[in-house]
Amino acid sequence: MAAKDSPLKQFEIDTISNIEIGNYNLSFTNSSFAMLLTVLIITLFLTLTVNTRSIIPTRMQLISELMYNFIAQLLNDTVGDNGKKYFPFVFSLFMFVLIGNMVGMIPYQFTFTSHIIVTFALAAVVFIGVTILGFINHGIKFFSLFVIPGVPFYMHPLLIPIEVISYLSRPISLSVRLFANMLAGHTLLKVFAGFVVSMPFFTGVFPLAFIVALTGLEILIAFLQAYVFAILTCLYINDAYHLH
Amino acid sequence: MPQLNPEFFVSQLFWLAVFFSFLLIFLWRVSLPRISLVLEKRQRKIDENLSSAKMLQEQAQEIESNINNKISKAKQDADEKIKKAISSLQSDVSTKLSTLDEELEIKISNSEKEILKSKESQMKNIDNEIANITKITVSKITNLSISESEIEQAIKTRKGLLS
Numbered sequence: 256m257a258a259k260d261s262p263l264k265q266f267e268i269d270t271i272s273n274i275e276i277g278n279y280n281l282s283f284t285n286s287s288f289a290m291l292l293t294v295l296i297i298t299l300f301l302t303l304t305v306n307t308r309s310i311i312p313t314r315m316q317l318i319s320e321l322m323y324n325f326i327a328q329l330l331n332d333t334v335g336d337n338g339k340k341y342f343p344f345v346f347s348l349f350m351f352v353l354i355g356n357m358v359g360m361i362p363y364q365f366t367f368t369s370h371i372i373v374t375f376a377l378a379a380v381v382f383i384g385v386t387i388l389g390f391i392n393h394g395i396k397f398f399s400l401f402v403i404p405g406v407p408f409y410m411h412p413l414l415i416p417i418e419v420i421s422y423l424s425r426p427i428s429l430s431v432r433l434f435a436n437m438l439a440g441h442t443l444l445k446v447f448a449g450f451v452v453s454m455p456f457f458t459g460v461f462p463l464a465f466i467v468a469l470t471g472l473e474i475l476i477a478f479l480q481a482y483v484f485a486i487l488t489c490l491y492i493n494d495a496y497h498l499h
Numbered sequence: 500m501p502q503l504n505p506e507f508f509v510s511q512l513f514w515l516a517v518f519f520s521f522l523l524i525f526l527w528r529v530s531l532p533r534i535s536l537v538l539e540k541r542q543r544k545i546d547e548n549l550s551s552a553k554m555l556q557e558q559a560q561e562i563e564s565n566i567n568n569k570i571s572k573a574k575q576d577a578d579e580k581i582k583k584a585i586s587s588l589q590s591d592v593s594t595k596l597s598t599l600d601e602e603l604e605i606k607i608s609n610s611e612k613e614i615l616k617s618k619e620s621q622m623k624n625i626d627n628e629i630a631n632i633t634k635i636t637v638s639k640i641t642n643l644s645i646s647e648s649e650i651e652q653a654i655k656t657r658k659g660l661l662s
Contacts (some may be wrong), residue, residue, distance in 0.1 A: 309537075350526070
């Protein structure tokens with residue numbers, strides 16, 4: 256397969272306008288454009304649909320309210336009353352990942368959540384934020400997060416390193432989960448799209464039908480991964496409040 | 500794999516930071532307060548309606564109990580009035596019956612007396628008639644003239660025999 260037909264071609268970044276500040280390449284790329292599109296969709300939708308502020312909501316307003324209540328409920332269920340402060344952050348994170356994934360489902364549109372650097376940055380913000388929050392809330396006692404209560408003392412030398420490693424791997428698992436899901440889904444779509452072109456006669460209909468089904472699955476995954484990202488963020492925030 | 504090409508890492512991080520912070524601040528300051536305002540407004544409205552409904556229900560219950568009280572009171576009143584009427588009617592009837600009895604007794608005794616009187620007078624007349632008839636029949640049959648005193652005597656003796 257030639258390089259230009261590679262299923263990974265879709266993940267390549269193209270510069271739209273070249274910007275360089277100092278030694279850094281800050282070019283506005285198709286990835287940046289997808290982010291811009293995502294942010295515009297979210298802000299415009301959430302602002303315009305609630306513009307009338309009517310007590311009896313229109314259909315579009317209801318969608319905004321449902322999203323609001325969905326994340327508010329999620330945060331309330333996992334963190335409780337302490338979670339209200341982090342609602343804007345969790346909501347922004349959820350919407351950014353969700354709409355970013357959805358924008359990626361538009362044909363020829365770039366999927367910025369399929370780039371590990373983007374998902375890792377988001378996960379790192381969550382990880383660093385939660386760690387700082389834990390130290391603010393508990394001080395040095397935050398380290399007792401690694402000590403599992405009710406375990407025989409001789410097990411601690413084994414368990415504490417495991418706990419520390421699992422804590423430190425949080426941003427990696429959080430980012431790789433989203434990145435890998437997006438990468439795999441979009442690659443699979445492209446592979447089957449290649450089959451549609453290369454198969455003889457009408458047999459290309461079968462992979463096409465598969466692509467249609469897979470698109471539905473991808474939309475489900477787009478939502479699911481955003482949800483998982485948000486709920487894990489909520490759980491980490493909860494850990495920063497309640498050690499065990 | 501283009502994801503591992505560090506050429507655009509800085510650019511992506513930069514634009515991610517720009518757009519995500521814009522999104523966060525915009526949602527935090529503009530969009531979410533609007534939605535929460537609408538939700539609160541709706542909740543308030545619902546609460547108001549619920550409380551007013553509760554109040555109305557309480558009022559309705561009060562009115563209902565008032566009506567029930569009035570109905571039971573009216574029933575009691577009616578019962579009492581009926582009892583009173585019955586007892587007064589009974590006493591009325593008994594007094595009227597007793598006066599009627601008395602009047603009737605007086606009338607009965609009066610008429611008994613009258614009957615007795617008329618019977619006596621009739622009896623007297625009958626005696627006279629008997630005397631006359633006797634006188635006439637005796638004179639027609641025997642040509643004997645009998646004095647009235649004799650006839651009376653005879654009747655009296657007859658009566659004495661009969662009685």
